[in-house]
Amino acid sequence: MKAGFIGLGAMGVGMARNLAKAGYLAAVYNRTGSKAEALAAELQLAAYDSIEQLAANVDVVLICVSADKDVLAVVDAIVKAVKPGSVVVDMSTVSSETAKLAAQKLKDKQTAFLDAPVSGGVEGANKGTLAMMVGGDVAVLDHLRPLLAAMTARIEHLGDHGAGQACKAVNQIMAAGINQAVTEALAFAEAQGLPLEQVIDVIAGGAAGNWFLQHRGKTMTQNQFAPGFKLALHHKDLKIAQQMAQRVGVGCPLTVVTLADYAKLMAKGYGDEDISALYRVKQKR
Numbered sequence: 001m002k003a004g005f006i007g008l009g010a011m012g013v014g015m016a017r018n019l020a021k022a023g024y025l026a027a028v029y030n031r032t033g034s035k036a037e038a039l040a041a042e043l044q045l046a047a048y049d050s051i052e053q054l055a056a057n058v059d060v061v062l063i064c065v066s067a068d069k070d071v072l073a074v075v076d077a078i079v080k081a082v083k084p085g086s087v088v089v090d091m092s093t094v095s096s097e098t099a100k101l102a103a104q105k106l107k108d109k110q111t112a113f114l115d116a117p118v119s120g121g122v123e124g125a126n127k128g129t130l131a132m133m134v135g136g137d138v139a140v141l142d143h144l145r146p147l148l149a150a151m152t153a154r155i156e157h158l159g160d161h162g163a164g165q166a167c168k169a170v171n172q173i174m175a176a177g178i179n180q181a182v183t184e185a186l187a188f189a190e191a192q193g194l195p196l197e198q199v200i201d202v203i204a205g206g207a208a209g210n211w212f213l214q215h216r217g218k219t220m221t222q223n224q225f226a227p228g229f230k231l232a233l234h235h236k237d238l239k240i241a242q243q244m245a246q247r248v249g250v251g252c253p254l255t256v257v258t259l260a261d262y263a264k265l266m267a268k269g270y271g272d273e274d275i276s277a278l279y280r281v282k283q284k285r
Contacts, residue, residue: 001147002026004058006051006074007092008035010227011118012064014125015091015151019062020045022150029054051077055086060147063090067236068098075102084110087140089148091132093117093172093233095240096162099135103161112140115161117168118152121228123215129153133171135163169241176238176258178212179278186221187282196221216276225273232271235262 004027005016012030019025020043027046030036040047048054055061055078063074071094078088088106090099090113099115106113114136124130131154134141138157141148148155158167185208189199200217203209219225238255245252261281262271270277 001060001144002058003060003062003147004028004048004054005062005064006030006054007064008039009064009066010122010230011091011125013039014122014127015062015064015118015130017043017126018128018151019147022147024060024147024150026058027054052081056081056083059083059086060144061086061088063088063092065092066233067092068094068240071098071102072105075105079105079109079111082106082109082111087112087114087144089114089116089144091116091118093168093237093240094165095244096135096165096169099162099165103136112137113161114141114144115164116148117164119168119171120153123228124153125151132156133158133164133167135159135161135165135167166244169237169244172234172237173241173252173255175212175234175275177254178210179275180254180258180261182210182213182217183220183276183279183282186217187279187284190221191284212276216274219274220276220279223279225270225277225279227272227274229275230272231262231275231277232266234275235259235266235271238262 003019003024006029008030016025025045027048028036028040029048029051036047051074061078065071071090071092088111103113114134116132116134118130118132120130128151130152132152134157141157158164189196204214238259242255261278265277
């Protein structure tokens, strides 16, 4: 299988490198062409000037872009040139409705589609240890498992088109809750005058331990917020989750609070920082 990768942001670059290392990646495309050209030179593969060129020359098209409108614009370009029998895998975080619409557009071109958002951050993308949540035909997924395994440590089929994105929304809501709990608790520890590194070490080894505390606790308490997952992107994802919840009549009050907190931080210019920048809101002033 020859794969092409569209979208070389912080996550996409790491995933593309792992695909190339496994021998699957044949071509890349990025809206900023210089980024695609640099990676193509590094990996010794093709960088195409258009999505249509890429789609016409590969068997599997992988997408990793930022928003619903971007995914649909990419799919609209793909359908102009894609070969029947190809597969498109979207690893962006978008709504279930967008995933279903993309699947329908591609079905008309005899092209299969999987919505396959991932979790694990930039670290997981670089190390090939992402968790992937998949919606679509399980037979198509099984055919692509060896390729997808080059980027992931776990691949889970959740159901029909849109199910992968619904599961990712669950992940993003849960991540918001964990962020709220960890930042609030560590701000409390700071106000108590406790030695924060020791607090983090002992709690990380107990019942309240979690990935976010282990990987972001010490940096946030040192006011270091280099992005692993940009706050503005989580805000975008939580807006999607909120809209999905409203459509089915489910209340998500913690999501509402987090959206408000993130909006305050974005207004102050912190949108490109890691989501652990929520600590700024929690600290005693």
